[in-house]
Amino acid sequence: MVQNSAATAVGISASKIIPLSMTALLGLFIVGFVGFSHLEVVHNAAHDTRHSLAFPCH
Amino acid sequence: MSLFRNIVFTAVIAGLLSGLLLTVMQSFSTVPLILQAEVFENAGGEAAHSHDAAPAAAGAAAPAADHHHDDEAWAPADGFERFIYTLAADMLSGIGFALVLIAASEAFGGFKGWRGGLMFGIAGFLAVILAPGLGLPPELPGMPAAELGPRQIWWVSTAVCTALGLGLLVYTRSAVFAALAVVLLIAPHLVGAPLPPSHETAVPMDLHARFVNAVYATNLVFWAVLGALAGVTRERFRAGEEVSAGSPAKLASR
Numbered sequence: 001m002v003q004n005s006a007a008t009a010v011g012i013s014a015s016k017i018i019p020l021s022m023t024a025l026l027g028l029f030i031v032g033f034v035g036f037s038h039l040e041v042v043h044n045a046a047h048d049t050r051h052s053l054a055f056p057c058h
Numbered sequence: 059m060s061l062f063r064n065i066v067f068t069a070v071i072a073g074l075l076s077g078l079l080l081t082v083m084q085s086f087s088t089v090p091l092i093l094q095a096e097v098f099e100n101a102g103g104e105a106a107h108s109h110d111a112a113p114a115a116a117g118a119a120a121p122a123a124d125h126h127h128d129d130e131a132w133a134p135a136d137g138f139e140r141f142i143y144t145l146a147a148d149m150l151s152g153i154g155f156a157l158v159l160i161a162a163s164e165a166f167g168g169f170k171g172w173r174g175g176l177m178f179g180i181a182g183f184l185a186v187i188l189a190p191g192l193g194l195p196p197e198l199p200g201m202p203a204a205e206l207g208p209r210q211i212w213w214v215s216t217a218v219c220t221a222l223g224l225g226l227l228v229y230t231r232s233a234v235f236a237a238l239a240v241v242l243l244i245a246p247h248l249v250g251a252p253l254p255p256s257h258e259t260a261v262p263m264d265l266h267a268r269f270v271n272a273v274y275a276t277n278l279v280f281w282a283v284l285g286a287l288a289g290v291t292r293e294r295f296r297a298g299e300e301v302s303a304g305s306p307a308k309l310a311s312r
Contacts, residue, residue, distance in 0.1 A: 019062040020161045027069070027157025034150045036210055044133035048140065049147035052080075052088040054187055054196035054273050056209035 060298030065160045067295050072287040073153030080152065080280040081145045087272035089144070091265060092199060098260040099200025152280070155182060156288050162221075166229055169289035179285015180278075181224050187277045189220040189243075193251030196273035198266055201259045204252035216246035 034046050035055040043050070043057075050057045134140040159178050160169075169175040190213045197203060223242035226235045 016061060016164065019059070019065070020164050022062055023065045023069075024158050024161035026066070027154045027159075027161065030150055030154030030157065034147050034154065036214075038206070040131035044131055045143045046147035047133070048084065048089050048092055048144040049151060051092050051196065051198065052084045052144075052148075052273060053151060053277065054191050054194070056194060056203070056206060056213050057197065058199070058203060058206065 061164075064295040064297065064299060065157065065164065065292075068288055068291045069153050069156035069160055071291050072284055073151075073156045074149050075152075075287055076156075076280055076284040077149030077152035078145070079283055080276060081141075081148045083276040083279060084144065084148070085141065087276055088269060091269040091272060094265060095198035095200055095261045095269070098262070098265075101260065152284055155186070155281075156284055159285065160288055160292060162225075163288075163292075166225075169285075169292050171293060172286045172289040175285040175287070175289020175292070176282055177285070179281045179283070179288070181221070182285060183278050183281035185217050185221040185224060187274065187281070189246070190216045191270075191274070192247060196270050198261050198269050200261050201266065202254040202256055204254050208252040212246065212249075212251045216251075219243070219246050 033042065035050055035053065037043065047057070049055075134143040159182055163169050163174070163178050169178060193216065194203075194209060194213060203209065219242045223239040226239035226242070230236070230239075
């Protein structure tokens with residue numbers, strides 16, 4: 001629904017949808033890894049970042 | 059493919075620079091407060107969980123794995139090593155946020171310069187820091203909190219709902235969508251964040267208050283710089299996009 005209204009509003013071309021969603025997914029994966037991974041080692045390495053970005057921690 | 063490549067390139071530049079700035083700001087604001095809180099945490103709890111170095115000594119002494127923490131796990135040594143890992147995590151976060159931010163902006167016609175980038179950056183601050191922070195304020199080590207899983211779910215849902223709500227408010231003109239946007243903005247806070255059974259903590263209140271202020275201030279600057287940098291850099295890397303995007307899309311995105 002949101003995407004439809006966006007598509008009609010600005011005329012996003014179909015050829016853009018795949019690269020844009022790939023980009024967004026890559027970004028979400030990176031943020032998820034740094035900020036949300038339950039792996040202990042990742043948590044410890046990114047500890048101060050998680051606290052300072054107000055990610056849920058501990 | 060050129061669109062993907064150009065966005066990634068832009069995001070890496072914006073993320074590295076704003077992540078560097080964020081780390082410098084944090085070294086003077088949030089990180090000293092985290093270190094102070096860890097003193098209370100380690101003194102108050104029965105080795106609740108130690109983030110600091112001395113893993114060899116602490117690992118043997120603390121059998122309980124509170125907070126799902128395994129004391130055997132590796133952690134960067136305090137000082138320079140810890141700073142480097144924080145820097146890397148900040149830069150990675152910056153790159154990740156920039157990728158999402160640029161992808162979102164391109165779907166709506168692009169930043170169109172630093173001003174648009176700044177707007178998107180501030181929207182990112184609202185969605186990722188401020189809205190989740192209303193329910194789950196930035197927390198210091200040693201502060202009580204509900205189970206991690208539900209808090210992460212609430213945090214992500216709140217960020218997504220806020221981003222969708224802001225997008226609807228800006229990019230649609232009908233009253234129905236505006237009403238839906240308001241519902242999306244408010245709903246997470248009506249549902250409420252998962253809270254701990256007790257808020258008792260050894261960490262002093264004023265330490266926490268200063269930490270919350272520092273987190274909001276540093277992140278506002280971080281997101282503003284991230285957005286503006288992405289807006290500026292995006293304009294400079296458009297090689298090959300005209301071919302793949304076609305002329306109507308090109309006109310729309312300019």
